[in-house]
Amino acid sequence: MLERVVRILEAFTPTDRALTVGEVSRRAGLPTTTGSRMVADMVEHGLLTRDDDRRVRVGTRLWELASRASPTVSLRELAMPVLEELHRAVGHHAQLGVLDGEQVLFVERLSADQAVVNYTRIAARLPLHMSSSGLVLLAHAPAELQERVLAGPLARLTPATPTDPGELRRRLADVRRDGFVVCPGYLHPEATGIAVPVRDEHRRVAAAVSVIVPNDDRARDHVPGLAAAARRIEQRLAAS
Amino acid sequence: MLERVVRILEAFTPTDRALTVGEVSRRAGLPTTTGSRMVADMVEHGLLTRDDDRRVRVGTRLWELASRASPTVSLRELAMPVLEELHRAVGHHAQLGVLDGEQVLFVERLSADQAVVNYTRIAARLPLHMSSSGLVLLAHAPAELQERVLAGPLARLTPATPTDPGELRRRLADVRRDGFVVCPGYLHPEATGIAVPVRDEHRRVAAAVSVIVPNDDRARDHVPGLAAAARRIEQRLAAS
Numbered sequence: 177m178l179e180r181v182v183r184i185l186e187a188f189t190p191t192d193r194a195l196t197v198g199e200v201s202r203r204a205g206l207p208t209t210t211g212s213r214m215v216a217d218m219v220e221h222g223l224l225t226r227d228d229d230r231r232v233r234v235g236t237r238l239w240e241l242a243s244r245a246s247p248t249v250s251l252r253e254l255a256m257p258v259l260e261e262l263h264r265a266v267g268h269h270a271q272l273g274v275l276d277g278e279q280v281l282f283v284e285r286l287s288a289d290q291a292v293v294n295y296t297r298i299a300a301r302l303p304l305h306m307s308s309s310g311l312v313l314l315a316h317a318p319a320e321l322q323e324r325v326l327a328g329p330l331a332r333l334t335p336a337t338p339t340d341p342g343e344l345r346r347r348l349a350d351v352r353r354d355g356f357v358v359c360p361g362y363l364h365p366e367a368t369g370i371a372v373p374v375r376d377e378h379r380r381v382a383a384a385v386s387v388i389v390p391n392d393d394r395a396r397d398h399v400p401g402l403a404a405a406a407r408r409i410e411q412r413l414a415a416s
Numbered sequence: 417m418l419e420r421v422v423r424i425l426e427a428f429t430p431t432d433r434a435l436t437v438g439e440v441s442r443r444a445g446l447p448t449t450t451g452s453r454m455v456a457d458m459v460e461h462g463l464l465t466r467d468d469d470r471r472v473r474v475g476t477r478l479w480e481l482a483s484r485a486s487p488t489v490s491l492r493e494l495a496m497p498v499l500e501e502l503h504r505a506v507g508h509h510a511q512l513g514v515l516d517g518e519q520v521l522f523v524e525r526l527s528a529d530q531a532v533v534n535y536t537r538i539a540a541r542l543p544l545h546m547s548s549s550g551l552v553l554l555a556h557a558p559a560e561l562q563e564r565v566l567a568g569p570l571a572r573l574t575p576a577t578p579t580d581p582g583e584l585r586r587r588l589a590d591v592r593r594d595g596f597v598v599c600p601g602y603l604h605p606e607a608t609g610i611a612v613p614v615r616d617e618h619r620r621v622a623a624a625v626s627v628i629v630p631n632d633d634r635a636r637d638h639v640p641g642l643a644a645a646a647r648r649i650e651q652r653l654a655a656s
Contacts, residue, residue: 177417178421178457178458178460178461178463179461181418181421181461182461182462182463182477182481185481185482186481188481188484188485189484189485190484190485190489192485193485193486193487193489193490217418218418220418221418221419221421221422222422223418223422225487233485233487234481234482234485234486234487235487236486236487236488236514236516236521237422237516238482238486239482239483239486239487239488239539240516240521240539240541241422241425241426241428241474241482242425242474242478242479242481242482242483243479243482243483243538243539244428244429244430244537244538244539244540245428245429245430245432245433245473245474246433246474246476246478246479247433247465247473247474247475247476247479248476248479249430249433249538249539250433253527253537253538256526256527257526257527257528257529260500260503260504260526263500264500264504274476276476276477276480281476281480286496286497286500287493287496287497288497289497297484297493298483298484298489298493299479299480299483299484299489300484301480
């Protein structure tokens, strides 16, 4: 039963926020009669809502229940004033990501109107090897996870996306030594991601803070400001 | 079954993010054996997670599923650059609220480090009559909802909280005429809330944007900036 609830919720994505009952059922792999009954049940309990045109959406009540006590909310709230200042200084995109499974999950993103392209959204995921946040988190992840990720498959989005396990291994060592990573054009030819780790009071890497800026000679100039932002988030974590 | 899932999720609050299975069961009104079995089931599907010390929390997976396609996410994303600028200009707290049932639900809040006291959090609710956002939303709500709210009970948090139905009715008319509301000390003696409506392309009030500032003579100075922010959010809504 819970399995089906999760499959129904998984049918909705940032680009497909409103679906017909038929679409929900098909995506969840359920017969339409079952899907239709479950959707009605979930609507009744506020987990889903129905539009005026009968299309189905994730319910505000579910968002509320999931957000008000979520494990990411305290990290996000502590980081937010720092992320705002970073965003003001850098423009474009500033974001906060955590390791979840074998991917980076973005818990916050601030974007400017005229910002360079970016693939992340709030609550969106990216593979670890192709994003700056992912490489920071992978560099400090357990060896077992590193091996699993390096064993592939390693998808390539642009000619610059690193997909050679040996090269990636060297990049991870560089990240640990340098304390930051610069990823020009890994996700899109016009964008550079830069990320630094955020450590908790036990010096474990708890998150990555990153900016996405144009892919040009000045991208690296943002490293010191990004590192300073990470230190400030760490101080706030330690003080909380 | 879904009823129980919702009751279990309702056990978690912004101040009680980690609970024992016993606490979850008690708050959900379930026998511990039932609560324990359901928690295990929800942990297995990522709706809940267990801490190192066996306490239970809302799962990151649930947050992700609820957030990436939530009905509030597009409003929030459109409003965010404007809210950031407003927050930079005003300091303290800037927030975005929507009407949900008989309360205001805050979908975003930006806070400065040295900000004046504020009771709202992301995904938190307040009664309509005691907050500036709530009064804006109530002023433009269906007459039926207005009557239900004015019929009470109308809780009082400070001597300034308006609880007289006649006075509230006049306030609502003022809000419709003026296009803003200033609420000095309604929630806390030291804080003033100021809110303005945000209208969708059909000129229906879709949200309230508000700031919380110190309760002093300069609070009203923020009205023009707040109104300008609302206009910019409306333009972004119309263009989306």
